Amino acid sequence: MVRTPREPSPAAAGGLPSGSRALLDAVVAISTDLDLHRVLSRIVGSACELTEARYGALGVLDADEGLQDFVIHGIEPSLKDTIGALPHGRGILGLVIKDPRPLRLSDLTEHPASYGFPPHHPEMKTFLGVPLEVQGTVFGNLYLTEKADGREFTDEDEETVVALAAAAGYVIGNARAYSLSERRRQWAEATGHVSDALQPPIELNEAFAEVTRILRSVTGARAVAVFRPASHGGVELEAIDGPERVAAGAVIERDGRRLLAAEDLTDGLPIVLDGVQRWAVVLPLRSALREAAMLIAVVGSEEVVRDPQEQQLMQTFADHVGLALDRARAVEDREELAVLTDRDRIARDLHDLVIQRLFATGMQLQGLRMLADRPELVGEIDTAVDNIDITIKEIRGTIFELQGRKDASLRGDLRRLVKEFVPALGFAPSVRTVGPVDTAVPDAVQSELLAVLREALSNVAQHARAKQAAVELEVSDDEVFLRVTDDGVGLPDERFESGLRNARSRAAALRGFFAVTPGPLRGTVFTWRVPLS
Numbered sequence: 071m072v073r074t075p076r077e078p079s080p081a082a083a084g085g086l087p088s089g090s091r092a093l094l095d096a097v098v099a100i101s102t103d104l105d106l107h108r109v110l111s112r113i114v115g116s117a118c119e120l121t122e123a124r125y126g127a128l129g130v131l132d133a134d135e136g137l138q139d140f141v142i143h144g145i146e147p148s149l150k151d152t153i154g155a156l157p158h159g160r161g162i163l164g165l166v167i168k169d170p171r172p173l174r175l176s177d178l179t180e181h182p183a184s185y186g187f188p189p190h191h192p193e194m195k196t197f198l199g200v201p202l203e204v205q206g207t208v209f210g211n212l213y214l215t216e217k218a219d220g221r222e223f224t225d226e227d228e229e230t231v232v233a234l235a236a237a238a239g240y241v242i243g244n245a246r247a248y249s250l251s252e253r254r255r256q257w258a259e260a261t262g263h264v265s266d267a268l269q270p271p272i273e274l275n276e277a278f279a280e281v282t283r284i285l286r287s288v289t290g291a292r293a294v295a296v297f298r299p300a301s302h303g304g305v306e307l308e309a310i311d312g313p314e315r316v317a318a319g320a321v322i323e324r325d326g327r328r329l330l331a332a333e334d335l336t337d338g339l340p341i342v343l344d345g346v347q348r349w350a351v352v353l354p355l356r357s358a359l360r361e362a363a364m365l366i367a368v369v370g371s372e373e374v375v376r377d378p379q380e381q382q383l384m385q386t387f388a389d390h391v392g393l394a395l396d397r398a399r400a401v402e403d404r405e406e407l408a409v410l411t412d413r414d415r416i417a418r419d420l421h422d423l424v425i426q427r428l429f430a431t432g433m434q435l436q437g438l439r440m441l442a443d444r445p446e447l448v449g450e451i452d453t454a455v456d457n458i459d460i461t462i463k464e465i466r467g468t469i470f471e472l473q474g475r476k477d478a479s480l481r482g483d484l485r486r487l488v489k490e491f492v493p494a495l496g497f498a499p500s501v502r503t504v505g506p507v508d509t510a511v512p513d514a515v516q517s518e519l520l521a522v523l524r525e526a527l528s529n530v531a532q533h534a535r536a537k538q539a540a541v542e543l544e545v546s547d548d549e550v551f552l553r554v555t556d557d558g559v560g561l562p563d564e565r566f567e568s569g570l571r572n573a574r575s576r577a578a579a580l581r582g583f584f585a586v587t588p589g590p591l592r593g594t595v596f597t598w599r600v601p602l603s
Contacts, residue, residue, distance in 0.1 A: 106245040107141070113202075113238045114143040117212055120234065121227040124216035125194065128202070129163060131210050139210075145192070163199070166211045170201035172232060176222050178215070192216075198223040202235045204243045250379055257383045260288040261390050268394035270401040274504065277398075278309035281365070281391055286312050289384070291367040292348060293318035296355070297326060298363040299555070299590045308363065317343040318368045321350075327590055343368065351381075353388035357395050357500075365391070406482065420465050428465075432458040480516050481507045487523055488541055494531040497538065499554075505545035515550055515600060518576045519543075522584075525573050526554040526596040534558025536593060548603060554596040561586060561594055573598060 110128050118126040123144075130139035166173050175181060175197040194215040202210050212235055217223050267280040282294040293312035300306035305326030310319050321343060353365040365388050432455050439451045481503050492498050511519070523541065530539050536558030544551040570586060577584035582600030589595050 122218040123214035166199040270398040282311040357392040499539035
């Protein structure tokens with residue numbers, strides 16, 4: 071075994087060994103590409119060509135000093151598949167990782183650290199390992215074996231590879247910088263597409279579907295989905311996209327609670343889809359105004375999920391989606407407030423101007439009635455006064471409606487009721503409405519629904535000790551669905567159920583359904599569902 075000191079060799083310092091033309095050509099060859107994986111392949115190929123090695127490899131180190139990537143030269147793809155899993159950085163390969171200095175062996179199989187070879191692995195004896203540094207940090211190691219004609223690697227071979235590794239460090243640094251810049255550009259474009267897709271007004275289902283398509287296009291994921299906790303303890307898929315969406319959807323349904331409990335799993339969670347190893351990246355959609363949801367990207371390469379830069383870019387994308395959803399909701403709320411403000415202004419104008427003028431006109435007609443000398447004229451004046459009185463009553467009814475006392479927006483009533491409970495709760499619950507809430511729900515159902523919601527929020531305020539809560543109202547063609555969830559301690563075992571009994575009775579009277587169940591992780595789920603027919 072020959073272990074060379076860490077100090078730079080003459081080759082690394084600038085004094086090239088014999089064959090300098092070949093080394094220069096190799097350096098030029100590896101400098102003509104900016105794709106990192108192709109650069110690594112060219113480095114390995116050039117090292118094998120310079121030293122007449124039959125096999126070569128470049129192992130890229132991860133944060134735990136193992137191998138996160140292993141670029142191979144000299145082994146056919148079919149043989150590579152037969153050999154199986156790539157090395158993890160133990161045995162002889164681990165020697166260069168632990169002590170990053172050049173290492174030459176005449177027969178690596180006789181070394182005490184040798185683990186032997188897996189089945190179908192070609193025989194290898196002579197060995198040369200050289201560390202490869204990028205910007206002062208060990209990036210990986212070059213491994214060369216089986217010099218031509220069974221000869222051993224020489225001092226000149228070692229110096230040549232050390233010089234090549236020194237030059238390769240700069241090339242890899244440039245390729246990494248370019249790769250990161252290109253990825254940031256791609257993610258910036260994806261973020262811009264999300265901003266365009268989530269311009270208000272938005273339909274959540276369509277918005278989430280567009281988010282999954284955009285994320286899959288930029289990550290190359292096998293499947294991307296948006297899901298959230300469901301009342302039955304599992305998960306509810308909002309959108310899913312990708313060639314493996316069926317298998318991914320089944321895994322999400324099966325392991326949804328585990329994925330939700332993991333949260334923020336940007337470093338990847340191993341899963342199996344149809345017998346094939348995959349990695350699931352879970353990203354929370356942080357939203358202050360929408361119900362909590364999660365993004366999951368199922369990728370086929372562990373390298374993607376282990377890259378810290380890629381993790382940061384993915385989480386930034388998810389945060390931008392959450393902000394875009396909040397912005398859309400804020401715009402919707404502002405528009406609704408503008409409508410309500412305009413209604414109040416119209417109501418004031420009708421009361422202060424129109425009604426007062428009509429009233430004054432009626433008084434004038436009554437004064438003229440006393441001066442009328444013909445019965446038919448008196449009758450016409452009385453009819454005109456009566457019509458004015460009727461008009462005043464109709465305008466007052468319109469004012470009453472504009473001010474929201476009779477036929478107000480159910481969506482607005484819902485938000486006002488939730489706002490009433492903010493002081494008692496200590497926080498503002500999120501509110502989510504789906505479907506024709508303001509047009510499809512009959513008045514009788516609206517009054518019952520608001521009473522049930524009041525009871526649910528009262529229970530959260532009195533018993534839950536919650537820090538978050540969500541109110542969800544969905545209206546479809548045939549039913550109204552109300553769900554209130556919290557993250558508190560749940561309802562006490564011994565409780566007086568007068569309010570809950572009333573909610574159950576209100577549902578039964580409308581041929582509906584009512585249930586109070588534990589949340590998927592903690593807290594309580596309050597469900598009230600009635601048909602519209």
